[in-house]
Amino acid sequence: GAGVSQSPRYKVTKRGQDVALRCDPISGHVSLYWYRQALGQGPEFLTYFNYEAQQDKSGLPNDRFSAERPEGSISTLTIQRTEQRDSAMYRCASSLGGGQGNYGYTFGSGTRLTVV
Amino acid sequence: GQQVMQIPQYQHVQEGEDFTTYCNSSTTLSNIQWYKQRPGGHPVFLIQLVKSGEVKKQKRLTFQFGEAKKNSSLHITATQTTDVGTYFCAGRSTGNQFYFGTGTSLTVIP
Numbered sequence: 001g002a003g004v005s006q007s008p009r010y011k012v013t014k015r016g017q018d019v020a021l022r023c024d025p026i027s028g029h030v031s032l033y034w035y036r037q038a039l040g041q042g043p044e045f046l047t048y049f050n051y052e053a054q055q056d057k058s059g060l061p062n063d064r065f066s067a068e069r070p071e072g073s074i075s076t077l078t079i080q081r082t083e084q085r086d087s088a089m090y091r092c093a094s095s096l097g098g099g100q101g102n103y104g105y106t107f108g109s110g111t112r113l114t115v116v
Numbered sequence: 117g118q119q120v121m122q123i124p125q126y127q128h129v130q131e132g133e134d135f136t137t138y139c140n141s142s143t144t145l146s147n148i149q150w151y152k153q154r155p156g157g158h159p160v161f162l163i164q165l166v167k168s169g170e171v172k173k174q175k176r177l178t179f180q181f182g183e184a185k186k187n188s189s190l191h192i193t194a195t196q197t198t199d200v201g202t203y204f205c206a207g208r209s210t211g212n213q214f215y216f217g218t219g220t221s222l223t224v225i226p
Contacts, residue, residue: 031212042120042204042216043159056211091158097212104149104161105214 002026004108006092012114013082021077021111023092030097032075033105034067037089049075050097082115089113120207120217128223135192137220139205146208148181148188153219154201195224 005024013019025032031050035043045059051072060066064082069075079086089112093105119142129135139148147166151159163172165181165188172179178191188205202221206214 033213035216040219040221042206042219045213045215048213050212056213059213093159102147102164102166104164105151105159106161107158109158 025094
């Protein structure tokens with residue numbers, strides 16, 4: 001597509017439920033990143049992929065968080081057993097990649113997750 | 117992980133005044149990027165700096181990368197109301213991912 005598409009735009013879920021957030025990157029972009037952004041803060045790195053390979057997941061807060069990109073395009077970030085502290089804007093970004101971080105990111109509009 | 121700090125956190129300026137935000141990293145960076153996020157929007161890529169001491173300009177915006185590659189600055193000349201937003205730097209040491217700074221929120225008073 002023309003831009004990075006994220007769905008849903010808004011998600012309200014009850015504590016303890018699992019949620020899956022989807023990201024459809026720009027066609028042809030090698031690298032895909034997940035960030036979390038609290039209100040008034042900068043994006044916080046979670047994980048990233050080159051093609052289908054998860055390169056770094058050091059930013060995932062705990063083992064309730066996981067991500068996949070099975071075919072090297074669409075990615076899903078899954079949060080199991082959600083907690084109120086998981087409430088935030090979850091942002092996906094993609095870039096041409098290339099292994100040296102030489103390209104700017106294109107961000108999607110994000111998924112606003114609220115855990116009640 | 118890597119820490120990138122920005123100052124000031126907030127800045128209010130009269131339209132026409134200049135504005136500068138500073139970015140400091142705890143580690144030496146390979147490259148640094150700058151993003152602008154409008155209220156209610158998402159970060160939008162502005163520019164990337166790679167070389168020590170590099171200076172790049174985009175119209176009224178001047179970006180600088182420090183000699184030691186641990187700091188950077190963004191200067192806006194003669195601010196306009198369209199400059200309103202939060203400016204983030206994002207630094208990369210190793211790997212492909214960038215770590216974002218804390219951001220500077222700019223308000224321009226007409």
